[in-house]
Amino acid sequence: MKGSLLIVTHFYPPSEMVAARRPAGLAKYLERLGYRVTVLTSGAWGPPSADVPGRPVWTGDLMQSRLNWRRANLRAWTQGAAEYEAGTSRLARVIVPDVALATWLPYVLPRALRLAHSERFDCVITTSGPESVHLVGMALRRWGAAWVADLRDGWGFETQHLWPTGVQARLDAALERAVTRRADAMTAVTEPIAADLRARLGAEARTITNGFDPEDVPPRTGSSAHLTPGRLSIVHTGRMASSQRSPRPVLDALRRLRSRSAELAARLELVFAGPLTLEERQLLGAADLEGAVRHVGSLDRPGSLSLQREANALLLITSGERRGEATGKLFEYLGAERPVLVLGEDSEAARIVRETRAGLVAPAGDAEAIASALERLVTGAPGVPPAPAAYSYPAIAATFAEVIEQARRRRAASG
Incomplete structure (x- = not known):
């Protein structure tokens, strides 16, 4: 076995949303490269399924609870049973960096810490959005695991989220800087996003695109x-x-x-x-x-x-x-x-x-x-x-494995 990995992602099968395909593709083909892959994800997208890549662990999520007054819109957005309403919710204009900080982090962070205590992961991969998922990586790095922060969307670059107050904007930017400073490696799905991380925040970000299976x-x-x-x-x-x-x-x-x-x-x-x-x-x-x-x-x-x-x-x-x-x-x-x-x-x-x-x-x-x-x-x-073939997940996983090993070396050198 090359090492034990934990992928933390809000979107994962059985969700059929395209956002779930990247972590699923990575989990599937990183396993074939010899890694032991555990996936920690939200249970908001459907009942747990055994027919998914990796060793999935589903957590609770307030998005699927009665406390979510927009549950019907969530079902319409994901399943298409009725028209959905686009745009951000009222909470999304308040909570920094995103609503998942309140709806999912209270579930996923404790579960991640318990898993890290029992599994002793060699590397943790957090893939956003939502951006609050990277707070899990920040916490697990303190347990000795290397950490790769993977961005499927720009955070402070070409963001779709404009904060109503300067305080929120500064807090959001501070969280982005903290992730950039502490991650052992950063990846982004497009070169413009990665180039922005390098130029604006000094990150050694590498472009690893999405792909197809x-x-x-x-x-x-x-x-x-x-x-x-x-x-x-x-x-x-x-x-x-x-x-x-x-x-x-x-x-x-x-x-x-x-x-x-x-x-x-x-x-x-x-x-x-x-x-x-x-x-x-x-x-x-x-x-x-x-x-x-x-x-x-x-x-x-x-x-x-x-x-x-x-x-x-x-x-x-x-x-x-x-x-x-x-x-x-x-x-x-x-x-x-x-x-x-x-x-x-x-x-x-x-x-x-x-x-x-x-x-x-x-x-x-x-x-x-x-x-x-x-x-x-x-x-x-x-x-x-x-x-x-360069845009297929077998090739993409092989490139991602290089980043994982680089992150492990950096984490070991930092003590």
């Missing part, structure tokens, strides 16, 4: 009950508004393409799968787009992966405002080996698609440019090379 990619069958035979189906899976994204520009682009050439527009369809807000449902259900835009509901993970694989092209919407944006969904798309249309030309997602020659890029808010990209997909979609 090649063992999860289904075979192509050439058809799907959710897609219209004979039409070019452009598919979007997952949530939009919860990450400050909107389908409005691509819908406006479809209208422009129709005004240019009704014949071309009639050859394509936009298909959306995943939870919606009420506004999104109204946008997708516009009368003038009937027959050209469809929402097929919220699919389970295998269903989403199958839909991606059968699509003619895949749509990735970004906020258009964050350079560091390259979510786990992009890498699922790369694994599907279908042309990807990225809306957000300055995003890290766009850079990766250009680098891998996996599709097209257009400005996020430019309906005319998006219409041209749609036209190009209809008239002759670009060829896509095989899924890049």
Whole structure:
């Protein structure tokens, strides 16, 4: 055995959210590299399951209790049974660095300390968001374990959380600095996030992207009950508004393409799968787009992966405002080996698609440019090379193992 690892993550299977895929992929393939992997996670995302990577330990979480007055919205957001409300809660504007400090930390920290006492982990990996998860790593480092702080989103960089008072902003920044100073290693999912940590906080941060699991990619069958035979189906899976994204520009682009050439527009369809807000449902259900835009509901993970694989092209919407944006969904798309249309030309997602020659890029808010990209997909979609192995979790876990060993050496040297 190479060593005993503890991964602390708020999102983990059985959650089917894309945020759960990174810790799951790391746990699965770090085990295959010879590590003993324990995963400490929240029970808020569903009942415990034996069919998950690693040795999972689920904790309580007030998010799943009756004290959470937004439980119905949480179910709508995660399961898509009804429209969810995007935006932060009142508590999220009060508690620094995030609500999980109050809802999950009281459960996860004591459990982590008990596990550390019995297991004596060689390295702890805390992966955010929420950012308060890193307080667990800070505590366990005092027990002698090396600590890797992994950021799936920027903390003080391109943050989606703007504090109402200066006191909160200063406390949040102080916590970020403390994590940067005390972690034995830091990783981030995109280079802009890692570069910011290096330049702004002096961290030796390394970029280790999200990825796809090649063992999860289904075979192509050439058809799907959710897609219209004979039409070019452009598919979007997952949530939009919860990450400050909107389908409005691509819908406006479809209208422009129709005004240019009704014949071309009639050859394509936009298909959306995943939870919606009420506004999104109204946008997708516009009368003038009937027959050209469809929402097929919220699919389970295998269903989403199958839909991606059968699509003619895949749509990735970004906020258009964050350079560091390259979510786990992009890498699922790369694994599907279908042309990807990225809306957000300055995003890290766009850079990766250009680098891998996996599709097209257009400005996020430019309906005319998006219409041209749609036209190009209809008239002759670009060829896509095989899924890049460098973005698969076997390769990513091997790189992460290098960081783990570096952190262990640093922790041993520091005494």
